[in-house]
Amino acid sequence: MSGSLFDDEVPPNAAGDKSAQAASVPLAERMRPRTLDELVGQEHLLAPGRPLREAIESDALQSIILWGPPGTGKTTLARLIATVTRARFVAFSAVLSGIKEIKAVMAEAEEARRRLGHRTILFVDEIHRFNKAQQDAFLPRVEAGDLVLIGATTENPSFEVNAALLSRSKVFVLKLLDQEALATILRRAWTDPERGLAREPEALSDEATAAIAKYANGDARVALNVLELVAGFAKRRKIARVEVSLIAELLERRSLLYDKTGEEHYNLIFALHKSVRNSDPDASLYWLGRMLEAGEDPLYIARRLVRMAVEDIGLADPQALSLCIAARDAVDFLGMPEGNLALAEAAVYLSIAPKSNALYTAYGAVQEDVQRTAAQPVPLHLRNAPTGLMKGLGYGAGYQYAHDLDAKVADMQCLPDNLRDRTYYTPTNEGIEKRIRERLQQIRERRRGVSQSEPHSQKNET
Numbered sequence: 001m002s003g004s005l006f007d008d009e010v011p012p013n014a015a016g017d018k019s020a021q022a023a024s025v026p027l028a029e030r031m032r033p034r035t036l037d038e039l040v041g042q043e044h045l046l047a048p049g050r051p052l053r054e055a056i057e058s059d060a061l062q063s064i065i066l067w068g069p070p071g072t073g074k075t076t077l078a079r080l081i082a083t084v085t086r087a088r089f090v091a092f093s094a095v096l097s098g099i100k101e102i103k104a105v106m107a108e109a110e111e112a113r114r115r116l117g118h119r120t121i122l123f124v125d126e127i128h129r130f131n132k133a134q135q136d137a138f139l140p141r142v143e144a145g146d147l148v149l150i151g152a153t154t155e156n157p158s159f160e161v162n163a164a165l166l167s168r169s170k171v172f173v174l175k176l177l178d179q180e181a182l183a184t185i186l187r188r189a190w191t192d193p194e195r196g197l198a199r200e201p202e203a204l205s206d207e208a209t210a211a212i213a214k215y216a217n218g219d220a221r222v223a224l225n226v227l228e229l230v231a232g233f234a235k236r237r238k239i240a241r242v243e244v245s246l247i248a249e250l251l252e253r254r255s256l257l258y259d260k261t262g263e264e265h266y267n268l269i270f271a272l273h274k275s276v277r278n279s280d281p282d283a284s285l286y287w288l289g290r291m292l293e294a295g296e297d298p299l300y301i302a303r304r305l306v307r308m309a310v311e312d313i314g315l316a317d318p319q320a321l322s323l324c325i326a327a328r329d330a331v332d333f334l335g336m337p338e339g340n341l342a343l344a345e346a347a348v349y350l351s352i353a354p355k356s357n358a359l360y361t362a363y364g365a366v367q368e369d370v371q372r373t374a375a376q377p378v379p380l381h382l383r384n385a386p387t388g389l390m391k392g393l394g395y396g397a398g399y400q401y402a403h404d405l406d407a408k409v410a411d412m413q414c415l416p417d418n419l420r421d422r423t424y425y426t427p428t429n430e431g432i433e434k435r436i437r438e439r440l441q442q443i444r445e446r447r448r449g450v451s452q453s454e455p456h457s458q459k460n461e462t
Helices: 018-024 051-057 074-084 099-116 132-136 139-144 163-167 179-191 206-216 220-236 244-250 263-277 281-293 298-316 319-334 340-352 358-372 388-392 433-449
Strands: 064-067 088-093 120-125 147-153 170-173
Touching (some): 051 074, 064 074, 074 120, 074 147, 088 099, 099 139, 179 220, 206 244, 263 281, 281 298, 298 319, 298 340, 298 358
Parallel strands (some): 064 170
């Protein structure tokens, strides 16, 4: 395992045709930058004078986590560190390695430091795939200074890297490549005579280049894979110049960054929820479309819309909940893509509906009181008394049957003694809640006005 595992040179085949095998290597692999100056994008981290670049070039790198979307240069940067650093460099993937391999590397790192005075830089691709025990195995050698860890992840390190390891590492965030950076990468690969496609610059139009960059959505690997596909198609069809029409023919849909279980999944659903809450139907439709077009489970979205109906609208418009349930049923009945309009209808309705979180706040207060206060018994007058024994114990005694009262409201305590005067639900003046607020005021006035001399009708209700 010692030494760099990243060797771009392709060995010759049995017939000695090295160039043929080199050509079989994917374009995205052949075009990996060989120096920091060749790396396009991430200038906020790697421009001359930036701390990360200086640490790499001075061989003073400490443990780091490279966090960013696919195709933004995490592995490429690790390979560049391997060529620049004077430390012993070891790399493996979290997908292929387990605790046994980790322990072996740890032992080798300790031995190299003790006997030779060499530190070890360990690159772990997809570090988020390691469980807590595997990540913990790195700690002793990191703390002892025998090992510098470089972890690469597409997932938020706050959730996927354990706290002890995260506290000993510096997190660097790699950004999606903009279209200008992707266009530079595409042009370089198109014309490079040694590692690229060795085509004439004018054989790829600027519009076609921009179309590929737009499709790739910030991912250099996707962009180069598409360019290789386009070049092969153009060669077979004997097309002298690649125009945007050819790109449109080959690529029907853009590559949308999305992970149904990762951070981007939650970023998008939160964007949808907060757009609905802010009464913005256009933004709500956009984020809904982003999720649906990327392949999100429509029933997951339907469930979240139901949640929005009860959390952010509530009784200000009770119809919102019914509409969302109907949208869920429509998706289940129609399937996709027909069901997407039902979800769109629900999202727009929720956006323009009057907003109230009064129920959400009220139930939150109830949850807090349930946890915070003593669970006192149900008052006797609220209990049913189906047996003589229970009546003898006072069950139901003093219960006031509201239907028998002129005001239809009894002056009767229904909360336990320790929460006697607690108020949870305070309706807003939005939508139907305005009428509910007025109704509650009437109920309270009636309760205060109930005559103490009015005969109480006592019944046992099941």
